[in-house]
Amino acid sequence: MTTLHLSPLLPQLGSPQAWPNQTASQQFVFPEPSVHIHPAFNEPIPSPPRRSTKRTKSKASSSRGPSYSTAEDKALCSAYLNVSRDPIVGAYQTAETYWERIAKYYNENNKFRVPRTPDSLATRWHNISKDTARFCGKKAEVDRRRESGKTEEDRIEDALQLFLGQVGKPFQFMHCWTVLRNTRKWEDWIATKGADSAGDREAPNAEEGQEFHAGAGELCRPIGRDKAKKTRHSEGKQSSESSACIELFQQMAKNKELKNQQEAMWASEYKQVQERQLALKEESTRRQLALQEEQTRIQREQLEYQRLEHDSKIMMMDLSSFSDVAREYFLGMQREILEKRRRGGDNNNAN
Structure with a gap:
């Protein structure tokens, strides 16, 4: 029979009258050390297992996928701009549903080597939207200076330097900014939240089916059904x-x-x-x-x-009966007629 030595523990356990019908081993959890060895037997007596008071959340282990390329970032921004919420389905939709739709659009419209999951896209979008919103704030701050003589390229360079100085790292999503800038959905969200505050805002949690409100992926509260x-x-x-x-x-x-x-x-x-x-x-x-x-x-x-x-008639006239004057007159006319005939004949021969 195994004998338990409880005398060292009694000052901590209180009076035995507090537990009249139970044994000491049923009432208390023994402090460390968890086992006692009786001198007569070389066998340990195990203490009851402890249960953690904190509720742990089980997550499926997932291996990290390859890094996003510039083309994939642009495709994600395009999916964000083209996928909107459907108010007919309900006034709210879960983040899981929303990102499933974005992932479907992303994978169907882009033939990349590795398809992306909704969780992967949501995480990547959180990083893109956060830093891009911050950069929009710096760019707006530079634009408000209205410095004369500076081109748009100069103002962008100033905004990059301002981002580096205030955030402490270079802005790595310029290719995403070129896709998002001047688009209605992105500009409305920036105007609603404010560029700097939107950049510091945490992305919506896509777990546990919680309702997805207007975070880094939405414009504003949707209309009713x-x-x-x-x-x-x-x-x-x-x-x-x-x-x-x-x-x-x-x-x-x-x-x-x-x-x-x-x-x-x-x-x-x-x-x-x-x-x-x-x-x-x-x-x-x-x-x-x-x-x-x-x-x-x-x-x-x-x-x-x-x-x-x-x-x-003149040439045929008989001039014998004419007076000398008349005869002379008609003889002259006859000579003129002959002269004309000669000239006419010469002209015809010449022709």
Whole structure:
């Protein structure tokens, strides 16, 4: 039989009257050392196992994936900008659901060697958004200085130096800033939270299915379900009206095009008629000129015939019965006629 020595412990355990029906081994947890060895037996007596009072959270062990490349960072920023929350599903959605949608968009639209999990993307986005928001604050601070003579590149360089001096490390996400800058979703979140405070804000926890509010991945509190349905119905109605307007404009454009084609056809036909009329007018003018030339030729021939007839009469006159003066006159005319004939013959021979 094993004998337990409790006398050293009794000052700590109190009076035995406080535990009348129980043994000492059932009432107390023995302090260290946890076992006692009886001199008669060389066997240890184990103490009851202790239970931790803290509740531990079991997590599946996961190996760390490869580092993100510049292209993967840009793809993550693009997924963040393109994936929005669906208010029809509910006024809130868990971070797990949200990042599952981002991961789906990321992996479906980018064919990288290693697909990324929602938790990996959420962690990476936390780092990107935090430092990028800080840099936006430094850039805004530099812009507010309004230093004359400095270009946009100079202000960016000043913001990088300011980030390095105040944060204590270089800004490593310039490639992400170039994707996020001047986008509505990112600018609205920066304006809502403030660049510096947004950079210092912790990313939402994606564990335990907690509701995902507007942290580093959202703009603001979403609208309610009913309002979202009404908005979508209104958008559908507006879309129908817009479609009707578009069809009307298309029909008007088609009618205008047909009218332009018809006017072009009429203009072409009118031009052809004008050209035909001009050709007819020119032909008529040529005919009139030819007729006038013919009439002129006939008149010249008639005059020539009359002249020849006149000359022939003078040459055939009998001058014996004429007076000396008359005879001399007609002899002169005959000589002139002969001279003209000679000159005419010489000209014809020369030609």
